[in-house]
Amino acid sequence: MQTLLFALEVSLNGFMTGILYALVALGFVLIFKASGVFNYAQGVMVLFAALTLVGLQQGIVPFQHLINNLLGTSIHGFGWNMPTFLALLLTLLTMLLLAWLVEKLILKHLVNQNPVILFMATIGLAYFLEGFGDLMWGADLKKLDIGIPMGISDTVEQTTYDWFGYGFFIDRLDITASIVAALLVIGLTIFSQFSKTGRALRAVADDHQAALSVGISLRRIWVIVWSIAGLVALIAGIFWGSKSGVQFSLSLVALKALPVLMLGGLTSIPGAIVGGLLIGVGEKLFDFMVGPMIGGATENWFAYVVALVFLLFRPQGLFGEKIIERV
Amino acid sequence: MGQTETTNKNDILMDIVNVTLRFGGVKALSDVSFNIQRGEIRAIIGPNGAGKSSMLNVINGFYTPQEGEIWFEGKLRPRLKPHQIAYQRIARTFQNIALFEGMTVLDNMMTGRMIYMKSGLLSQLAWWGKAEREETENRLIVEKIIDFLEIPAIRKTPVGMLPYGLQKRVELGRALAAEPMLLLLDEPMAGMNNEEKEDMCRFILDVNEELGTTIALIEHDMGVVMDLADRVVVIDHGEKIADGQPDEVRNDQNVIDAYLGVSH
Ligand SMILES: Nc1ncnc2c1ncn2[C@@H]1O[C@H](COP(=O)(O)OP(=O)(O)O)[C@@H](O)[C@H]1O
Ligand SMILES: [Mg+2]
Numbered sequence: 001m002q003t004l005l006f007a008l009e010v011s012l013n014g015f016m017t018g019i020l021y022a023l024v025a026l027g028f029v030l031i032f033k034a035s036g037v038f039n040y041a042q043g044v045m046v047l048f049a050a051l052t053l054v055g056l057q058q059g060i061v062p063f064q065h066l067i068n069n070l071l072g073t074s075i076h077g078f079g080w081n082m083p084t085f086l087a088l089l090l091t092l093l094t095m096l097l098l099a100w101l102v103e104k105l106i107l108k109h110l111v112n113q114n115p116v117i118l119f120m121a122t123i124g125l126a127y128f129l130e131g132f133g134d135l136m137w138g139a140d141l142k143k144l145d146i147g148i149p150m151g152i153s154d155t156v157e158q159t160t161y162d163w164f165g166y167g168f169f170i171d172r173l174d175i176t177a178s179i180v181a182a183l184l185v186i187g188l189t190i191f192s193q194f195s196k197t198g199r200a201l202r203a204v205a206d207d208h209q210a211a212l213s214v215g216i217s218l219r220r221i222w223v224i225v226w227s228i229a230g231l232v233a234l235i236a237g238i239f240w241g242s243k244s245g246v247q248f249s250l251s252l253v254a255l256k257a258l259p260v261l262m263l264g265g266l267t268s269i270p271g272a273i274v275g276g277l278l279i280g281v282g283e284k285l286f287d288f289m290v291g292p293m294i295g296g297a298t299e300n301w302f303a304y305v306v307a308l309v310f311l312l313f314r315p316q317g318l319f320g321e322k323i324i325e326r327v
Numbered sequence: 328m329g330q331t332e333t334t335n336k337n338d339i340l341m342d343i344v345n346v347t348l349r350f351g352g353v354k355a356l357s358d359v360s361f362n363i364q365r366g367e368i369r370a371i372i373g374p375n376g377a378g379k380s381s382m383l384n385v386i387n388g389f390y391t392p393q394e395g396e397i398w399f400e401g402k403l404r405p406r407l408k409p410h411q412i413a414y415q416r417i418a419r420t421f422q423n424i425a426l427f428e429g430m431t432v433l434d435n436m437m438t439g440r441m442i443y444m445k446s447g448l449l450s451q452l453a454w455w456g457k458a459e460r461e462e463t464e465n466r467l468i469v470e471k472i473i474d475f476l477e478i479p480a481i482r483k484t485p486v487g488m489l490p491y492g493l494q495k496r497v498e499l500g501r502a503l504a505a506e507p508m509l510l511l512l513d514e515p516m517a518g519m520n521n522e523e524k525e526d527m528c529r530f531i532l533d534v535n536e537e538l539g540t541t542i543a544l545i546e547h548d549m550g551v552v553m554d555l556a557d558r559v560v561v562i563d564h565g566e567k568i569a570d571g572q573p574d575e576v577r578n579d580q581n582v583i584d585a586y587l588g589v590s591h
Contacts, residue, residue, distance in 0.1 A: 194462075195451040196444045196462070199438055199441075202434075203427045203438045206426075206427040206428050207427060207428075209425055210421065210426065211427075212389070213387060213421075214439050214501065214505065215410050215442040216441055217408075217410045
């Protein structure tokens, strides 16, 4: 009984992590569906969004190292903290601007190119953004705190104790993250189902030629999907950054999104969500049950092994349609 | 509608003048000229690979010809992107069905109304004011087209689940939803059985007669062309080899040769 409760607690924690994986995977899927581009920069976008938020909020002078080196000054901060709400708004605007620039400077010039070329372009974008973020805000580890409640939830611990005689440790940050992520997904779904632009997004995902023929501008849609991906990256960045600090390693969440994508399929939004949750729960549970027998640290590879095995049997992913080669 | 010898300039909806289209070394269209009159059904015929689809793609902006002019409603058309041409109320269907597979019949047709929907992103996000009104208004028009095409029963069905013939009909519906000034149909009857063909023929005639829509259509089946078209232009190897009324064209020696593969 005790083990079962442990396992349940571990699963719940995995579920919360899984939600963040799902968010990052969702960013990938949105862009891939609309433009056939596998956006290697999605992880770095998470980092960049979080960096910008921290930088703005803490009043860090952008490019301070560069300025200090060039001018021999030693400025560090503006000496004020920006109100969180304003910092969030400006970061969001930055992500929208980024989407617009990506379309203007990259995608526009590469329409109809081989997907591999577009993929390479996003690799370039990833390294550029990583370097640019460092240059602008500095590469040191930053603490992100925008007032989201953190620490073990007493309510959950108390309630579960009353029910099971065993109190669960669940971080309040994780609870908030789950709620926000769920709201985001519900919002996006409603938007894509019931609005004109949502319909245009789905149309472009299904058939570029047909979408053009009814008057949809692909370039406008690309700006919109990159903006949504930017928003998703910002939200993932806020929660992941609040949890583990903002620095380069934040962009590595994207590495966990890869197996999620293999599991869920590149083009399926439900796939990204279910895949994220499965990997999140699976890796924690596996580490809890099997880890001790084989010396632990299974979390690093578990997701990939599952994805690989899965690929062998269902290459189209959980919800993808069966791939039939056209001849 | 009958064809008169004297054509008024105002009757010409689109004038295609000396269009040449090349793909690398391949000439898909060479120096092709013909016009489309308001209210007519204009057929474009020719053997496989003749350049018929290329012609439609030039008209709706997928391809940009290296030479030639396109006059639409009496004005020389500048170089436009396909989605801009859609706003001039030129709608089309495709040789291989190009529906939005993941969507229902209704949603497919609603995308056909895209050019009439002008609400901003914020209004849509809030589902307030203009966006809501717009949805309702356009939905009414789409419902009328659904009735016209006799498919009310499948309104909420995802198009991927429909049989081929119905998919073609939905695709026609999506194009009609744009209330087009010029409707382009690329082999609307291809791959259909006889019954489906008859239905499609009837719908094309009804669209032309009841809605007064000008139609340019590509078709292989000579019999169908004879029944439908007011005028026919024949393309072979990218060149126009005949242009006229159906029975004239049918008896044209060049056309007979092209179809039998004699002279090249
Ligand atoms: N996008 C393209 N790229 C290269 N060649 C093309 C393209 N589209 C059409 N063609 C060529 O143009 C010619 C005419 O094709 P098409 O217009 O499809 O003929 P039809 O519709 O009359 O069967 C063919 O030789 C075809 O290979
Ligand atoms: Mg063709």
